[in-house]
Amino acid sequence: MLGALGRIDKIRDVTRMLYYLTGMATERSAVLAYNLLHDGVREMGETAISDTVVAPIRRREPGHYAFYKMSSQGLAAQLAPRQRFLVRRLRTISFAPVGVNNDEQRADFGDLMLALGITDDPDSFAETIARVERELLWAREAGMKVPPYIVAGFRSAVEASRARAAN
Numbered sequence: 001m002l003g004a005l006g007r008i009d010k011i012r013d014v015t016r017m018l019y020y021l022t023g024m025a026t027e028r029s030a031v032l033a034y035n036l037l038h039d040g041v042r043e044m045g046e047t048a049i050s051d052t053v054v055a056p057i058r059r060r061e062p063g064h065y066a067f068y069k070m071s072s073q074g075l076a077a078q079l080a081p082r083q084r085f086l087v088r089r090l091r092t093i094s095f096a097p098v099g100v101n102n103d104e105q106r107a108d109f110g111d112l113m114l115a116l117g118i119t120d121d122p123d124s125f126a127e128t129i130a131r132v133e134r135e136l137l138w139a140r141e142a143g144m145k146v147p148p149y150i151v152a153g154f155r156s157a158v159e160a161s162r163a164r165a166a167n
């Protein structure tokens, strides 16, 4: 019985870690997206909108990001190698950009990336989002700049957007 409870605890930590990593990627994306939106709206001369609408939302995002970052760093330090292995596998097969659960949403996210100009340099966008996750899960993979599933996730969003626009 004690053994079974111990296993449940270990699985629960894996699930929590996936939840924190997802939250961290989501909030980091939000920080970057609101920064780009803020600058874009200002460049259009809409300073009132950027100051009263975008800026207040933007100010909250770094705090959300910090929560998930600290939580994932704290939990990562407690994970056994076997748990870390599971987290890596599950991230690899399940990663998706924020709010993407199907092909339509994938194309929508690609539209957003194109609108915000993220597609000019998608790999550095992915790298910024994935930096802490790479340190926590993939530190032994020397030379890896971004976990490949994160690059692939953003690239496929842009491809889906372009394919939909071409139809």
Ligand SMILES: [Fe+2]
Pocket: 027, 030, 060, 061, 064, 065
């Ligand atoms: Fe947020």
